[in-house]
Amino acid sequence: MTSPQAREEAVLEAVRKRRERVNEAIPENLPIRRPERLYEASRYLLDAGGKRLRPTVLLTTAEALADVSPLSVDYRSFPTLDDAQPDGTAVGGRDASAQSSAVIDVMNAAVSVEVIQSFTLIHDDIMDDDDLRRGVPAVHREYDLETAILAGDTLYSKAFEIMLETGAKPDRTVEALDVLATTCTKICEGQSLDVSFEKREDVSTEEYLEMVEQKTAVLYAASACLPAVLMGADDETIDALYGYGLDIGRAFQIQDDVLDLTVPSEELGKQRGSDLVENKQTLITVHARDQGVDVENLVDTTDVDAVSEAEIDDAVATLEESGSIGYANEMARDLVEQGKARLEVLPDNDARELLLELADYLIERGY
């Protein structure tokens, strides 16, 4: 039995190593080319950092499915599930009798998902008129509004181009593109709900969870199920992995809302408590309102740049007293446990173990 600290360090190390590979892959899939300013703006946020959690989920799921040791196989020449195993059976395979398929580039799928994430951040920052992201100016601040809209639009189609080039069989590529397209549609729907909630004071827990599922969780779900789609896993495996991603994605967003209140601004890379200032609905505010807290007047300042740390401290204390932060923590924990249980469809191997630990990490992380 390893200690919690040792376990967390092992997860961080696993994330770090995959992040390095993803960081190497991004310029390969998305080189700066003419018109340079457009591509520089498209790469700006991608190059500014990011934990690459979604690509890590995707690459680790691929390893678990292929039943290979973590980091032992080149992600750009990755085995599918089409080859029969030594005992003549296939692991979760759909058509073991079909002829052996060429290897696929599962890194392309990982980069595609991160590129979609980056496109949504660029456009979201315009919509929220946020100044900072990942500790650097938002793209529409570093460049301008036109360039930021276009950079997001360019990343959007590039994500599809990159996903089209994994080398997977055509029917699986079609299915992967369908996952990608419907995921993007749901993200837009979720963002639209999020914007509309800012003007409402009667958002229910159910509505909030629906919004979070669409805005955030579907991209985790896509990340977890795409390797299964591209490698030719059966529908039961694909569905279970989608469910795992949906659960941990919702937990991730709930934890993100908690961290917006509890982590110092320097570590967050943006103003702590900005959600409260911008009147964003979170599970915490929805719960607090149910407890009789006057959520709309928790923070009087309406400008993120003008709010004081003391004002945020007072608001957080109120939300702790009402049990709302604890409620959010508990909900995130339940979702993570639900998601972990779904991984029983995977072979019992080190990569699956890592997916279980990644789920815990999403709600135990400090930022």
Next chain:
Amino acid sequence: MTSPQAREEAVLEAVRKRRERVNEAIPENLPIRRPERLYEASRYLLDAGGKRLRPTVLLTTAEALADVSPLSVDYRSFPTLDDAQPDGTAVGGRDASAQSSAVIDVMNAAVSVEVIQSFTLIHDDIMDDDDLRRGVPAVHREYDLETAILAGDTLYSKAFEIMLETGAKPDRTVEALDVLATTCTKICEGQSLDVSFEKREDVSTEEYLEMVEQKTAVLYAASACLPAVLMGADDETIDALYGYGLDIGRAFQIQDDVLDLTVPSEELGKQRGSDLVENKQTLITVHARDQGVDVENLVDTTDVDAVSEAEIDDAVATLEESGSIGYANEMARDLVEQGKARLEVLPDNDARELLLELADYLIERGY
């Protein structure tokens, strides 16, 4: 020999009939659903009108390829080229020996292309801060900036979802998605060049034509080649149709730039001469500068809402004197002839005749 007037009326009638079918198809492929405000904003420009020229090119190309009488076959149950002809050969077919494929929904491809066009208009209007489009307020004016960005983003992924559902064979669907994704990337690149040209006074004819190819012509090229891709035509046919679309698309944009100067504001649905006010580079201004015209000072007013008709009249007179409008007309005519010549790969039928006439119409239209 029919008269030019009779020919133009026949083209307009053909466009009108296809437009009606496309207008019926759009709500089927893009119903208003939750969140309603998002989908209403996404449909706003599509419902406001539009000539549906790109879908018309696509549907008519499909008819020419299938060698069927115009409007005689349901676009949603359209034949592919997989069936051998009575004499045992296939028309432009890739694999006549393969088993008969089910019919495909070529209307989906037509709607997908129109949805992409609509997404680019919504985002372009934000970037140019234009107030009017098709005689109605731009989406970011009728709704707001957030909703307009999101409506465009929603249409973007919906176009891919719709193109994924034509029922074509997986390898052809993959190729069609590749055409769609690379087309979107090029449109973004072209728009980026267009924006950067506004700050430059030394744009060459070659640079202008490159920009127009990317910003406008590639979507015509996609429209012309996509039925060939989805129906299983050979590469020579696909390439020739792509070239036809590229040529008539460039001609269309050049003519659009001419019309911006010569058609009354009421007919245009926006202020006449707005390109000059906004300092947009067109083939006309590039040519005029080469002739020594002080293009930057043709119109002193910098606000589209404040410019007078007299000021535009003077500018247009100068551009006519320098031969620049005539030069643009001639270039558009040459491109149309070049594009028409490429249609020799198609069977000689009524639909091909219509594609030839459509090419002429693009530069003879009054608005």
